[in-house]
Amino acid sequence: MEKHFELSDTEFTLEFENCTLNPELFTHEAHLRLAWIYIQKYGIENAIEVIRKQIQEYAISLGASEKYHETITVASIKAVSFFIKKSESKTFESFINENKQLKTNFKQLLATHYTTDIFNSESAKKDFLEPELDPFE
Secondary structure: OOHHHHOOHHHHHHHHHOOOOOHHHOOHHHHHHHHHHHHHHHOHHHHHHHHHHHHHHHHHHOOOHHHOOHHHHHHHHHHHHHHHHOOOOOOHHHHHHHOOHHHHOHHHHHHOOOOOOHHHOHHHHHOOOOOOOOOOO
């Protein structure tokens, strides 16, 4: 179990929004948790806007604005949304246990949507690239 689980959803999002979340807690799984929480709270479109803005602010607060990646951020949220629609999980912990591929095979999962190597593309880093192979739905 990762350390971000030591925080409740409310504590986790509040610390993230205030840019006080320990960066060691903001793992890939924590990114997915944030998407799960915000999709539940705001719906997919609003979650995308809120998360994009807040991740950028958080990265700036850490002096790491160059780490923000637009396509991976948006694609991650859309992938979480896709799996939420198929899930009956009421907690993120049960959701991620049910959908382990989001955590363990994330790059391969996105590769089923893209021919572009979005992880190494400068244009994908700056602007969201729509999937060429399979849209997120």
